[in-house]
Amino acid sequence: MRIPVAERRGALLTAAFTVIASRGLAAASTRAIVAEAGMSLASFHYAFDSRDELLQLLITEVTAGEQAAVLPAERAGKSLEQLLIEGLTGYLEHLRADPQREQAMLELTQYAIRSRPELAAQQYGRYQEIASAALQLAAAETGTCWRVPVPTVARLLVHVTDGLTLTWLVDRDEHAARQTIAAAATALMALTRPRP
Amino acid sequence: MRIPVAERRGALLTAAFTVIASRGLAAASTRAIVAEAGMSLASFHYAFDSRDELLQLLITEVTAGEQAAVLPAERAGKSLEQLLIEGLTGYLEHLRADPQREQAMLELTQYAIRSRPELAAQQYGRYQEIASAALQLAAAETGTCWRVPVPTVARLLVHVTDGLTLTWLVDRDEHAARQTIAAAATALMALTRPRP
DNA sequence: CCTCTACTGGGACGATCGTCCCAGTTCCGG
DNA sequence: CCGGAACTGGGACGATCGTCCCAGTAGAGG
Secondary structure (H helix, E strand, O other): OOOOHHHHHHHHHHHHHHHHHHHOHHHOOHHHHHHHHOOOHHHHHHHOOOHHHHHHHHHHHHHHOOOOOOOOOOOOOOOHHHHHHHHHHHHHHHHHHOHHHHHHHHHHHHHHHHHOHHHHHHHHHHHHHHHHHHHHHHHHHOOEEEOOOHHHHHHHHHHHHHHHHHHHHHHOOHHHHHHHHHHHHHHHHOOEEEOO | OOOOHHHHHHHHHHHHHHHHHHHOHHHOOHHHHHHHHOOOHHHHHHHOOOHHHHHHHHHHHHHHOOOOOOOOOOOOOOOHHHHHHHHHHHHHHHHHHOHHHHHHHHHHHHHHHHHOHHHHHHHHHHHHHHHHHHHHHHHHHOOEEEOOOHHHHHHHHHHHHHHHHHHHHHHOOHHHHHHHHHHHHHHHHOOEEEOO
16 A cells, blocks of 8 residues: 555554553554554654654644643633633543543653653643633633733643643542632632723 | 662662653663662562562552651741742742652652552542641641632642642743742632631 | 571573564556 | 556564573571
8 A cells, every 4th residue: 555654654643642542652662553553664664764753743743733622612601710610621521531642641741851851841831822822811701800920820720730630540530620620710710800 | 798688679669769760760671770779680580579569669659758848847927828838839949959759750650540540549649638738737827727628629739739840840940830839829818718 | 617598690581672674566757 | 558766564683671590609597
């Protein structure tokens, strides 16, 4: 089968992520990846110079593809606190729907910290941008504004989602997670005031 | 050299943690560990049945040895918000002093999630107990009480420290971290009220 | 001082890793 | 239709992995 290189690279990236999600980064050998993609080893090294090159591309790719999704779709007539709860709950649902995906993201982040710190920094920069935009929009739509710089609130919000992810992956306690989301939303309201 | 098995196990555990901290879990091969400890491979398998056995013991060991340390020593006459700021700042200092240690803890947690979920759960259970105790004590000493169940606040606080760790390991932005700590403390105050 | 056993050193095993090579096949441009 | 380049399959290489074996040594108990 003849497949254009670009398409093959995409297929290998997808296969690599699948393997990492289901069996971990340590198990994502070149052979495991090509097996998942249904190719031969030679095709791997025809498309990529090395396993490291694929992994690095995978990190940027997967980070770039990260969607906002923290902002609920239906927003009319809701309070900011309600928006925060619904946004975080939406994230929790996303996490529950595909825990292995987030686990894979976490493993890739750790790999990036050790091997390509600037990639990890870029990844988190993007998270904070997404959070900033969502917080700004949510405040604007509810007639409130933030009492501390939005990037700082965004950073805190990313902390909460990171912690939510890690702790839920560990204990899978949905009830506790929902309680914590409600508490977080209440707490974050202390950083707002009505718009003058 | 004759060394009692118990002592040898301890030395190997220490060496393993050192290797993981400096070069990552993936680089912590049996050979790397015994080299760090200055032993031979045979001694490793005389003290432990397998590498996995050492890793599992290392997780429980390191979790059990985790200290509170989130509560500042000098507490008289300070507000709860101030205590929260100082506690979190203390944690940040601890993180800055030995980033690789926390990175190693994170890698061990991820390993545990995949290989021994119950160990990871126990680890996070302990974190939350520590946080609960600290929050309870801090509230008691400042004449305040928590408006939501303490375990829920503790869970949120662990989220914040997790996020603090992950984000700081990635961007090493101390200034932003301090701003976020201040915001977190302010936000958490919304979950308190004066004691009746 | 001797002996017996707990313990060590070094080498070896099979498995798996990332990478490479090369003979063959497939298909596009002419 | 056909030549040549893009691409593939399979095998092979050296390195490293976890684990094991066994001859030998050291030191405590007699």
